[in-house]
Amino acid sequence: MHKRGEPITMLTAHDFPSAHVADQAGMDMVLVGDSLAMVSMGLEDTSEVLLEEMILHCRSVARGAKSAFIVGDLPMGTYEVSPEQALQSAIRMVKEGRVHGIKLEGGAEMAPAIEKITTAGIPVLAHVGLTPQRQNALGGFRVQGKTTAGALKFMADAIAVQEAGAFAVVVEAVPAEVAGLVTKKLRIPTIGIGAGNGCSGQVLVQVDMSGNFPPGRFLPKFVKKFGDVWGEAQRAIQTYRTEVKDRSYPAPEHTYPIPKEEYEEFERMIEASNRA
Numbered sequence: 001m002h003k004r005g006e007p008i009t010m011l012t013a014h015d016f017p018s019a020h021v022a023d024q025a026g027m028d029m030v031l032v033g034d035s036l037a038m039v040s041m042g043l044e045d046t047s048e049v050l051l052e053e054m055i056l057h058c059r060s061v062a063r064g065a066k067s068a069f070i071v072g073d074l075p076m077g078t079y080e081v082s083p084e085q086a087l088q089s090a091i092r093m094v095k096e097g098r099v100h101g102i103k104l105e106g107g108a109e110m111a112p113a114i115e116k117i118t119t120a121g122i123p124v125l126a127h128v129g130l131t132p133q134r135q136n137a138l139g140g141f142r143v144q145g146k147t148t149a150g151a152l153k154f155m156a157d158a159i160a161v162q163e164a165g166a167f168a169v170v171v172e173a174v175p176a177e178v179a180g181l182v183t184k185k186l187r188i189p190t191i192g193i194g195a196g197n198g199c200s201g202q203v204l205v206q207v208d209m210s211g212n213f214p215p216g217r218f219l220p221k222f223v224k225k226f227g228d229v230w231g232e233a234q235r236a237i238q239t240y241r242t243e244v245k246d247r248s249y250p251a252p253e254h255t256y257p258i259p260k261e262e263y264e265e266f267e268r269m270i271e272a273s274n275r276a
């Protein structure tokens with residue numbers, strides 16, 4: 001697709017149904033992102049999620065996505081210590097999580113880990129620009145590459161992960177012009193999120209783009225709400241509640257029949273046992 005200039009589509013999935021729907025809708029790649037810490041586990045940020053928890057989610061996604069290339073995120077603390085630690089974690093994601101490749105955050109400093117993992121035959125998707133696992137060091141969720149120096153660092157990081165063997169690189173929250181120019185300089189595809197239309201593909205978090213959240217929730221500028229899953233689920237659940245309360249559900253068509261004579265015999269037997 002990259003060679004043909006066809007945009008690559010990627011979407012997060014965190015469990016069997018979200019993977020199934022993304023796969024059936026034709027996503028090229030499915031990402032079991034550590035964003036699941038916040039959107040599926042209700043945690044404050046992504047730093048708390050464990051490798052074991054990521055593996056559990058990956059296993060469910062792998063059963064739901066049959067065509068898409070599945071990438072699992074290495075969570076914070078499972079790959080930064082050494083290339084050996086990174087490879088061990090990556091192997092667990094593939095062997096136990098059943099993903100096809102892994103993603104890790106970081107630029108030039110992660111090159112030795114990327115080399116180690118890829119030489120063991122595990123495809124690596126790198127992630128540069130805004131790296132949410134490092135939000136405390138970055139001063140929060142801030143756009144990266146907004147100055148000449150920042151843009152140069154972003155480009156150096158993207159080239160470093162390419163040279164280390166990453167098959168593609170997620171580019172998060174970088175000005176569109178910068179991401180577009182760096183995409184042209186790279187051999188590998190860039191998968192943008194908040195990085196404009198000049199990237200080789202795009203990734204979004206499924207609950208965000210499908211509108212599976214209550215009204216009023218903060219959304220990053222780059223998110224487009226393509227659906228209203230929350231609204232539809234609310235409508236369905238509220239209607240179910242009303243129909244249970246007013247006994248219009250279940251209707252006869254939702255029940256199992258019994259032959260009339262069997263039921264009458266059953267009634268007679270109950271009455272007889274009551275008299276005894």
Ligand code: KIV
Nearest residue numbers: 012033034035170203
């Ligand atoms: O964790 C995640 O979902 C991600 C994407 C936003 C790229 O890293």
